[in-house]
Amino acid sequence: MADAVHLGSGKVRELYALDAERLLLVASDRISTFDVVLPTDIPDKGRVLTGLSAFWFARTRSICANHLLALRPDGRSTECRRLSMLPIECVVRGYLAGSGWKDYRTTGEVCGHRLPAGMKESDKLPAPIFTPATKATSGHDENITGEQAAALVGAERFAEAERLSIALYQFAADYARARGIIIADTKFEFGTDRDGRLVLGDEALTPDSSRFWPADQYAPGGPQPSFDKQYVRDFCEKTGWNKTYPGPELPIDVVRGTRARYVEAFEKLTGIAFDRYVKDPTVTLG
Ligand code: PZK
Numbered sequence: 001m002a003d004a005v006h007l008g009s010g011k012v013r014e015l016y017a018l019d020a021e022r023l024l025l026v027a028s029d030r031i032s033t034f035d036v037v038l039p040t041d042i043p044d045k046g047r048v049l050t051g052l053s054a055f056w057f058a059r060t061r062s063i064c065a066n067h068l069l070a071l072r073p074d075g076r077s078t079e080c081r082r083l084s085m086l087p088i089e090c091v092v093r094g095y096l097a098g099s100g101w102k103d104y105r106t107t108g109e110v111c112g113h114r115l116p117a118g119m120k121e122s123d124k125l126p127a128p129i130f131t132p133a134t135k136a137t138s139g140h141d142e143n144i145t146g147e148q149a150a151a152l153v154g155a156e157r158f159a160e161a162e163r164l165s166i167a168l169y170q171f172a173a174d175y176a177r178a179r180g181i182i183i184a185d186t187k188f189e190f191g192t193d194r195d196g197r198l199v200l201g202d203e204a205l206t207p208d209s210s211r212f213w214p215a216d217q218y219a220p221g222g223p224q225p226s227f228d229k230q231y232v233r234d235f236c237e238k239t240g241w242n243k244t245y246p247g248p249e250l251p252i253d254v255v256r257g258t259r260a261r262y263v264e265a266f267e268k269l270t271g272i273a274f275d276r277y278v279k280d281p282t283v284t285l286g
Pocket residue numbers: 008009010013014015023025026067080081082083084085191201202203
């Protein structure tokens with residue numbers, strides 16, 4: 001890291017330049033809820049997300065090229081190819097939740113997709129839909145229609161990003177469902193390489209970029225418990241916190257329970273013991 005130049009900070013991640021072609025993406029143990037980063041870390045959260053992302057990158061290479069070059073021995077740092085990022089978030093929804101549910105309830109549509117009447121919150125959609133969003137520089141991403149997204153990136157790029165996003169989601173959602181986890185929706189970020197080819201970047205198919213639900217508790221007709229953050233949310237609700245900065249410190253039992261849920265998601269999805277990953281992160285690439 002001695003000669004890595006800090007490029008930017010996300011809520012829970014840091015981005016560095018290694019050289020002209022390579023970046024270093026570092027996932028911290030910070031956790032956010034209700035859009036606020038909490039003062040208490042969840043040990044190993046950054047490793048779980050980095051390992052899961054690497055696992056999916058390795059298994060989806062036949063669907064789409066990705067930016068992963070190497071995992072660092074710390075298990076939380078990814079060396080990746082520098083891309084020119086598209087100015088849209090590529091969201092795929094398989095279930096009706098979050099802003100998709102809100103938009104459906106008021107308009108019967110999500111990002112221009114007309115959906116069947118009478119759907120309930122958290123219902124499975126007839127087929128996954130591509131619901132792009134703008135990258136808000138401040139505040140929340142805003143859902144846009146396919147036409148608006150195509151105007152931002154070009155019609156051909158848009159069509160390719162849509163096709164690849166749906167294929168990646170379908171692969172991962174089927175894989176996860178067979179292991180007890182519903183991936184309700186997910187967000188991809190694509191860029192283009194020097195040759196103009198579309199490449200998957202960022203983190204992919206992690207609980208921070210997706211909604212993970214425990215399949216054995218799935219009950220449409222209301223919001224679903226979060227696979228990873230439910231203990232944190234329950235604790236925050238019961239403190240009476242007003243969901244603005246600063247958030248509350250988490251008690252040790254909430255920290256331990258939440259860490260266990262992240263590790264459980266990693267082990268269920270990858271079939272790899274988390275201890276093995278910590279000793280050698282490259283086990284996810286096999
Ligand atoms: C890139 N971000 C998001 C911001 C973070 C992450 N392969 C790439 N090439 C060029 N740019 C990016 C990537 C990736 N991934 C990602 N912004 C630019 C971001 C702040 C902190 F950790």
